[in-house]
Amino acid sequence: MKHYHYIFTGSGLSALMTVYEMAFSEKFDDKSILLIDENLKKSNDRTWCFWDENQLFESIVSEKWNTALFADNNIQRELTLKPYQYKMVKGLDFYKMVFDTISIHSNIHFVNQNVIDFQELGNHCVVKTDTESFSCNKVFNSILNQETVKNQTKYPLLHQHFIGWFIKSNQAVFNPDCATFMDFSVEQKGNTRFMYLLPSSETEALIEYTLFSKDLLSKEEYETEIQNYIQKIGITEYEIVEKEQGNIPMTSYKFWKHNSKNIINIGSAGGWTKASTGYTFKNTIKKSKALVQFLLSETDFRKFHKNDKFWFYDLLFLDVLNRRNDKGSKVFSALFKSGKPTLIFKFLDEETSFWEDLQVIWKCPKGLFVRALINRLFK
Incomplete structure (x- = not known):
């Protein structure tokens, strides 16, 4: 059984951001690190948006806006964001940046396997995949077990769930300088429902139908609402360039209570998602930096989380x-x-x-x- 200092079960945003920070710091070059995931991260499977007043990951920011529109049935307000900008990062660009960075570090490895179990055994841990097992000193787990949250009633669980279409219109209808941050003018149907509209030119945009609610919809319901919205803003001819779909848990459940001395839950599995909004990118940057600093002086993961x-x-x-x-x-x-x-x-x-x-x-x-x-x- 091959042994590593650190194993990451899953290689989503939180795992990749933490490994990137470890590599960037150059203070873990003497530690063997393994990422395990059944997904090779070779496709543009998601986008992340965040507001920022610095130059965070500027080299992979695909779009940015200085103003944003907020709307409901009664108001339309164009928000001046300065000193912030609202920014978009595409998943594939982020994956490439991280893997290009860690590929030059001989101590960091990736295996394309499916994790089926991990456990702490005294002073070490064992991670099992569907084909082999590995041992390590520390496990960073980003695989969310939603049943843990569903099987309790103290902390509510909602979902930020959405389907988005990247479209190209035959008409110049978009303002590429202004993102539609939230448009609540769509029918609410007893839920919290809104549209994002993120233009990249006068004819191209990501249009995303999003809900904060307990229950998901059928694919047809999301896409019907997107079609209705496209028609509402005056587009009659367009092509769908790409689609994305997501479901982000929104909960204040205390995931960190499941951390042990040598196993820490990160990402959505660790409560890193901003519970009230479902935003992940900026929060993950902060948490991963804090975790890497923590590793330089502490060994017990139960000490990492601080309530506020x-x-x-x-x-x-x-x-x-x-x-x-x-x-x-x-x-x-x-x-x-x-x-x-x-x-x-x-x-x-x-x-x-x-x-x-x-x-x-x-x-x-x-x-x-x-x-x-x-x-x-x-x-």
């Missing part, structure tokens, strides 16, 4: 949407109707002071959140 006020804010928001999923549009509209966009983004990035928190929270529908707070305190 933002976890509780997210929990209350999910409590609201879990009880009244039809009110999501009302909550976001209250925030963006007159709120300062840069402060809201700073809040969602978990970088605000308590006074700044209050400025954002005060704009939320108070009755919904007071009731959620009371229910949570006595739960």
Whole structure:
């Protein structure tokens, strides 16, 4: 049985970002690292969007916008994002960047296999695939077991689920300088439903139908809504260039309680997804950097997680949407109707002071959140 210092079960965003940070730091060159995944990461299977005021991964940013539109049935507000920009990174570009980086490090390896089990045995761990087994000192697991969350009732589980079409229109209908961040003017049908529209030119854009809800839809329902929206914005002739589909768990469940001394859950499996929005890219950058720094001085993964006020804010928001999923549009509209966009983004990035928190929270529908707070305190 071959032994490694570190094994990553799964090679999604969190695993690749952490390994990238380890390689970039050059402080783990004496450690053997293995990534195991049945997916070779050779296709453009997803896109990530995030707001940023720095130059994070600028070389692989495919699109960026200085303004963004927020809309519902009553308002349309163009948001000035400066000093932020809203940015898009394509999955394939990210995978290539990471694998190009780690390929020059002889201590980092990848095997194309399916992980079926892993466990801690005293001072070492064993990872089993469908063809062989490996031992290691530490396991970084990013394979989410949703049954763990479903089999409890203390913390609600919603999903950010979506289908997106990259289309090319025969008509010049898009404003390539402005992204549609959230358009709640689509029929809500008792849920929190909105459209993203991310243009790359006057004729090309990603149009994505997204829900924050408990239950998924049939493929036909998503695509019918996309077709309706395309017609609504005046496009009569177009081609579908590419499609994407995703389902991101939104929960404040304490995944880190399952960490052990030598096994840590990362990514969605570790609660790294921003629970209130489903955004993953920026959060994963922060968490992976923190984890790599942690490894330089600590050996017990149970010490890694630190609870904070933002976890509780997210929990209350999910409590609201879990009880009244039809009110999501009302909550976001209250925030963006007159709120300062840069402060809201700073809040969602978990970088605000308590006074700044209050400025954002005060704009939320108070009755919904007071009731959620009371229910949570006595739960």
